[in-house]
Amino acid sequence: MPNTPNHMLHMKYWPPGLPTDLHLPTHSVAQNLIDSATRVPDQIAIRFHGVTLTYAEMLSQVERLAGWLQARGVVRGDRVLLYMQNAPQCMIAYYAILRADAAVIPVNPMNRHAELEHLARDTGARIVMCGTELVEHLTPLVTEGLLDHIVAAAYADMTDPAYDIPLFEALQGQSDVLCDGPGVTPFRAALAEGHTPGPITAGAEDLAVIPYSSGTTGNPKGCVHTHASVQATIHGGAAWNPSGEPNAVHLVSLPLFHVTGMQSSMSIPILLGQEMVILTRWNRETACQLIERHRVTRWRNIATMAIDLLNTPGIEGYDLSSLRGIGGGGAAMPEAVADRLHTLTGLDYIEGYGLSETMGGSHINPVHRPKRQCLGIPVINVDSRILDLQTGAELGPNQPGEVIIHAPQVFRGYWQRPEETAEAFVQIDGKAFFRTGDIAQYDEDGYFFMVDRVKRMINASGFKVWPAEVEALMHRHPELTEVCIIGTSDPRRGESVKAIAVRRAGSQVTEAEVIEWCKSEMAAYKCPKEVEFTDSLPKSGAGKVMWRALAENEAKRTRAETV
Template sequence: MFTRHHAVWPDDLPKHLSVPETSLFNNLEVSARRFPNKTAIIFYDTLITYTELLREVEAMAGYLRHLGVAKGDRVLLYMQNSPQFTIAYYAILRADAVVIPVNPMNHSAELEHYLHDTGAAVCLCGQELTGFISPLVGTAQLGHVIVATYSDYVRQPTDLALPAEVQAPAVTPDFAGAIAWSEALNAGHKAGPHTAGPDDLCVFPYSSGTTGAPKGCMHTHRSAMATIIHRVVWTNSTSESVILATLPYFHVTGMQGAMSGPIYNGGTAVIMTRWDRTVAAQLIERHKVTGWVNIATMAIDFLSDPDVERYDLSSLVSVGGGGAAMPKAVEEKLHRLTGLRYIEGYGLSETIAATHINPVPRPKPQCLGIPVFDVDSRVIDLTTGQELGPNEVGEIISRGPQLFQGYWNRPEETERAFIDLDGHRFFRTGDMGYYDEEGYFFLVDRVKRMINASGFKVWPSEVESLMYRHPAIQECCVISCPDPKRGETVKACVVLRNGQAGQVSEQDVIDWCKAEMAAYKAPVFVEFVESLPRSSTGKLMWRALQEEENRKHAIRAQEA
């Protein structure tokens, strides 16, 4: 068991944490019994109590059973952050079924994969997305689509700027298999006994991995419960905690930290359907938000708002996340405004959120953190599989109570995802990193993203981290560029800070990099761009830039 980090373990936390041996639905049931009139959800100034939330979950679960959903069946959940997402998620669990959370940016061709892979017969869908799912009714087993309108849950007047999807009025769905949300809720069907236990399947977040089609990560109620209570305890959350939900709920960090976490301890989730930094600041001030789980790019955007200091952010006691490098200047601004340090963490779909979080009393910048409760993490040599020591770069492997059961219907890929070490089964994360003398883990890069320049291994995120020190650079992404002599060489796509265009050249950045880092790491090419492509969760889509660079090179080669 890795214990090097125990010396920096928070004094007020136990090193072992027992995970409740119940279903996730039981968390809602208990909180509704304890706090019936307490606010469970705030949706753009509309308050929903735990009693109301549980009642609608029970009603929707009854309708799912009426449609034939049985224990262990997979049900697609295809919508943006909203009260209906939470209701649908817990209704599926109440019906003893398995949630298949789908990225709302997916279109019909991508949805076909989920339908064929899971055999789902029912989908709960946001109204704005019906154009993508309706043509697929009859595909695989899909027979029914329950359609939700977000504006139905804006029941109180608000001066907040609402996204178009939340403003849109209800439209009666008229395609085959369509069922209006209100019709399902008001049908009066009962769900019957809830029988799911800790080792029953609960949710399949899909992981894109490094190759091939997305794969369903099979999580039980037990593994999902683990990361819910880990974050709650790590951040000292209570029933009085108010959590701002800006990360998409289909993604494990938002799902666990900002939806299921508050439900577990009877707290309140303040839900935003789409990211808007001004609305986020207004919600923090208006509803006295205490915790905000985000990704670094979201925090960067929030803190770069010139008006952010106008808002009262004093209620915040915890701000953290991960997903990208947090520039030091931005972290310092957060500390100046709130007195808080940005608490970074690390996890994957396969671990349904964090396996590592920085200790709140002693966080380190641009660091994954330390292994949390009952997690054993190591670093191994990519070639030999031998365990490495401090400051030696290799693949991060982990085992713990939040680990998934494997990839749905992919036994061979599941087998390749694990390795035996010291008589234990560890998950191979595919991430290259190291730990320091104190047991803090640091990410170097994805295994598949390494650049091989004349035999030297270049990890793009390391180069990016160094480049963020340049005062003119707002954002950057490092990719490989084919080179006839080196095999591959380094290229950086750079977004300049406001006012820097024309003040600094691409060659200036190249020269600066050569002076600041080893020659083999320094970008040979720099290209200024207006923006960098990002996923719906805000993660940098480096593959899109890499594929475009490869395409350009192929065209040049043909022309030559």
């Protein structure tokens, strides 16, 4: 293909029969559920610890909850926080918010006070849908006047207590009727009010989902997605990796607050009218049981989940033969693990790449010709290129540079941050490309391979931790004057978070006390596992903390310890 532009090399191995351009719908994402419930009303939509919901039943609850939201004054374009673990109520709440013409603000259930306060202030959301186990973290925001309403759902309410695969122990025995407090309405009470929502008025460019992406500038930033950009990865993903087998069943183990989970494990199956078996928290034995019992055919995950599943004691004793597709991302799948997975299931692990800013996968391996430890190729309607870090020139094969993306699923910008939005895009050939900040290169076949992440990002068990965000939170500690966050080698997690901190004069605060404080203010995966105290942080002539020197010293120390 001598006349093929460098950024089109991947067309050599384009999936047979797949269009290169996809006509995308202009209607609300909520309409996808309505269409499936109309087409296959009696098909099981959700299976959860001995209880099932059909598509008709799921839609009925979505409609009533959407009506409740509108009765509380929610109108098109309003934002609603969704703060739950994986459960039927999480899916119902997600689609109810969209059905009410509002935008979903997905919140990591590990987030705590400081993070929740930022999200409430930044989005202006006045209502939150949450699990009952999380209400205590929200009530201060109601008393402070940041929130008006909390809809609290107990996941156990949608389980069969006698079912032999029980809900995670800490969540058993809860009921939303036992939950009260300022502004709290039990989930089932909201449904029981029986409200009917008005007609859908949200269109293609109305707000749909605003996932928050941490970054190098401190507080997380909202990635503005419209119904059009969300539909792009729903319809594109369904076409790229078709679950053509009859009665496809999806194992939902990825967190639904994350774009990959909400798109690949929820919204694509809902578009197709297929069954979803929900796992609230990752447990490898439970995953094996569910795959075997419910003949799961599709499992989207992160590499660390697949690795953990393969290490399940007695894995050979489970019948996993129903599986027809396994894939994910988050980190490269090690060659040896991919071999073991193939031996066990006969399947290739299909790796992909995406970001909150692209609402899921922008690069995925072709199912018919995947490469290992590879991000894949740009999917339908995606123009992705590599730019030189110094000159900004477009690069060719085997030349590492920054990944840039132009596609219909690219976000519309950072919520209320016009300057950062402008900095995130570059104009090439009359098109706006999103600058991912990730360093990669592609080979002669157009397959992309990760080279490096943004220099400061810490990858702790697949979770992205941005030091600037953790530093911003830790600077609120009354006993600390300065903090620098670095990564430290961890044999189990890959990397862990370490804080280098300066105490206030006269303070005797301990490492354990600082770590405990952090646990109350931020998600556990962001919390430092170590706190090293120092009299001062090294600074450049311009007064900037020399984090790189601290990181290099830490790397030398850990290397010396392993020798």
